Amino acid sequence: RVTFSHLFLKDWDSAREVAAYPPSVGPLALYKIDEFYETIDYAYSGYANLGNAIGPYSYTAEDNIMTDPVLCLFQYKEGTIFGFNESYVFNSEIDETCMNVTHNITTSKFFSKDLLDAKNITINFSALVKATFSIALKTVNFKAAGPITPPDCYKFDIEITFDNSDHDGQVLLSLDAEPVRLVCKGDIEYVTDNKIDSVLRSILNYLVILICTISLLLCSRAIYRAQLLKNITVEYFKVHFNKELSQEGRLEFLNMWYIMIIINDIL
Known part of the structure; x- marks a missing residue:
C-alpha cells in the first residue's frame, strides 16, 4: 500500500507512513477544484508509466497492454447552493456515473478535465459525494521464506477514493489495495545443496515420527487397560449383584479421544 501511495497519490509524503499519536501530519485532502x-491526472500518469517503478509490476492483460482505469462519480441528483440568499435545490438520490479512462499517453499528456468535457460530464462539487479511480496490476514476489519456497503471484485491485461526503470543503483522499492470490507459472531452480537445512528437516521429521509413535503406544495401552478394567467390572457385577453391566456402562470404558489420537498418529 505504501508503494502504491508513492506511485499513484499526488503529494504523498513519507511522514504519513509512520504511525504516531498524535499524528504528525493531517489527513491527505484536497481543497481546490x-x-x-x-490528482486524477497524476494517478493516470503513474499507471501509464508503470515500467518506471522499481517493483516488478505489470498490467493485467495477457499481452501486458495497459488496461483502462475506471473513474466513477457519485453525485446527488440535485445539489445546487445559492449562498448569497441562503437557498438551495436538493435531491438526496445519488446518481452513479462510471467511465473507462481511455487515452493514448504517447501522443499527448492526459488531462481528466478534457476527458470529462469530451463526454459532456460536469462535476458539481456541491453535489459530489464521492469519486473513485480504479486500476489493477499484477506482480510476482521473489521474497522467499526458504530455499525451496516458490515465488508468490498477486493481482492488486487498487482504488483511489475522493471522499466528499461531509461537504465541508475538504475532500479526503485515500488508497486501498486489495490483493488476490494467483497461480504462478514459471521455471524455478531450487537450492538443493543446503546440507544444514536438509539435516534440520530430517531431525524434525524423525522427531515427529518418534512423538507420534510414543503417543500411539501410550493411547493403545490406555485403551487396552480400560478394556481389562471393563472385564473385571462386568465379572464383579455378575458375582456380587447377579446382573449384567449395561451397554452404557460398558461404553464408559471406551475413550473416543484416545481413538481419535490413534487414528491421527497413524495418518
Whole structure:
C-alpha cells in the first residue's frame, strides 16, 4: 500500500507512513477544484508509466497492454447552493456515473478535465459525494521464506477514493489495495545443496515420527487397560449383584479421544 501511495497519490509524503499519536501530519485532502483533476491526472500518469517503478509490476492483460482505469462519480441528483440568499435545490438520490479512462499517453499528456468535457460530464462539487479511480496490476514476489519456497503471484485491485461526503470543503483522499492470490507459472531452480537445512528437516521429521509413535503406544495401552478394567467390572457385577453391566456402562470404558489420537498418529 505504501508503494502504491508513492506511485499513484499526488503529494504523498513519507511522514504519513509512520504511525504516531498524535499524528504528525493531517489527513491527505484536497481543497481546490484544480487539485481534484491534477490528482486524477497524476494517478493516470503513474499507471501509464508503470515500467518506471522499481517493483516488478505489470498490467493485467495477457499481452501486458495497459488496461483502462475506471473513474466513477457519485453525485446527488440535485445539489445546487445559492449562498448569497441562503437557498438551495436538493435531491438526496445519488446518481452513479462510471467511465473507462481511455487515452493514448504517447501522443499527448492526459488531462481528466478534457476527458470529462469530451463526454459532456460536469462535476458539481456541491453535489459530489464521492469519486473513485480504479486500476489493477499484477506482480510476482521473489521474497522467499526458504530455499525451496516458490515465488508468490498477486493481482492488486487498487482504488483511489475522493471522499466528499461531509461537504465541508475538504475532500479526503485515500488508497486501498486489495490483493488476490494467483497461480504462478514459471521455471524455478531450487537450492538443493543446503546440507544444514536438509539435516534440520530430517531431525524434525524423525522427531515427529518418534512423538507420534510414543503417543500411539501410550493411547493403545490406555485403551487396552480400560478394556481389562471393563472385564473385571462386568465379572464383579455378575458375582456380587447377579446382573449384567449395561451397554452404557460398558461404553464408559471406551475413550473416543484416545481413538481419535490413534487414528491421527497413524495418518
